[in-house]
Amino acid sequence: MRKSLIVLLCLTVFLSCKNESKSNPEASVTESTSDLKTFKGDFVYFADAAVLQTSGEIYGVIINDKMHELDEQVKVYKSEATDMVPVEIRGIVIPKDEDEDEEGWPLRIDIKEIVNVSKPEAENNNVIKLGKE
Template identity: 40%
Template structure:
């Protein structure tokens, strides 16, 4: 009687574990569905991950993103304002730039005379980091 009970318990544990793994594999496949060209849905949406320093000046209603090679004007919208809320936590000076990583759409502003030629429209906020002492760019106006 004890042997039969032991065999039934071992069988239930073995089959129970196999079902959990199959369910987990199915959910992972659903999350990372790959299209025919070998890219995930997130990679195929046309947005680019950009890492740089962000600054928003509310009184001028202007925002910029400085990367190591390029300076971008940032479209002021709800996503930019959400990013600014997250950035404010790390700012110690009003004109301090804070390192961020975003996913955005990049485009050129044709005929821009007093604006940045290259613009970004923020689509997703990936990361906001605390500025380091060495990299902390602070723009001070006046004397």
């Protein structure tokens, strides 16, 4: 009876231990395709700020070469600098570091692939313009 109790206790301790794998610092730098997610939404880049607005979330977009490539593709469909253009991209979501004292959205996307850029629908362009026309 005592042996079975010790075996049961050892088994319980063994099964309840966490299986923590040691991470290689260089492994976190490499990107896995499983980390990439597809996003569909409206993109705008204006005054050094890039934003992707999906149906459920607004993301800041990391300004890099891929973001500039996307901006060049959406310029074809813009009539105003502030127009948002429907896009489909693949990227990695990066939460904003709470310790950083920077402005911006709590979630950012690092664009890795541009899937599609579409012409905006005219009825979705609800813009209020101030000034003389």
